[in-house]
Amino acid sequence: MKAAVVALACIFSFGFSPTAFAHARLVSSTPAAGGTAHGPTIAITLKFDSRVDGARSHLALMMPNGNIKPLTIVADGASELDSHSTLSPGKYTIRWQALSTDGHITRGEIPFVVR
Numbered sequence: 037m038k039a040a041v042v043a044l045a046c047i048f049s050f051g052f053s054p055t056a057f058a059h060a061r062l063v064s065s066t067p068a069a070g071g072t073a074h075g076p077t078i079a080i081t082l083k084f085d086s087r088v089d090g091a092r093s094h095l096a097l098m099m100p101n102g103n104i105k106p107l108t109i110v111a112d113g114a115s116e117l118d119s120h121s122t123l124s125p126g127k128y129t130i131r132w133q134a135l136s137t138d139g140h141i142t143r144g145e146i147p148f149v150v151r
């Protein structure tokens with residue numbers, strides 16, 4: 037609950053002062069949003085515009101059947117969250133939640149297809 041309040045405060049503040057906050061915004065990802073990956077082993081990389089806390093960030097995959105599968109994060113201690121998974125062909129969505137060093141949480145979804 038406290039985290040949700042902080043996240044809301046962050047988003048609210050951000051609207052008024054775009055440069056004053058260092059919360060982590062997603063810059064790019066592999067697979068890319070709407071992109072296609074070739075299995076079975078899929079490397080997952082999320083790059084942010086600021087440092088993220090790998091131990092307190094979360095990655096999960098929504099599987100083609102709707103189940104949620106948590107992903108183990110391999111963090112580089114900087115602005116990247118990495119993982120990998122062995123996947124069958126189908127439609128997937130990465131759900132990410134990143135805690136940046138300013139204590140703010142950002143989250144999002146990255147849909148992709150495995151061929």
Ligand SMILES: [Cu+2]
Nearest residue numbers: 046057059140
């Ligand atoms: Cu922030």
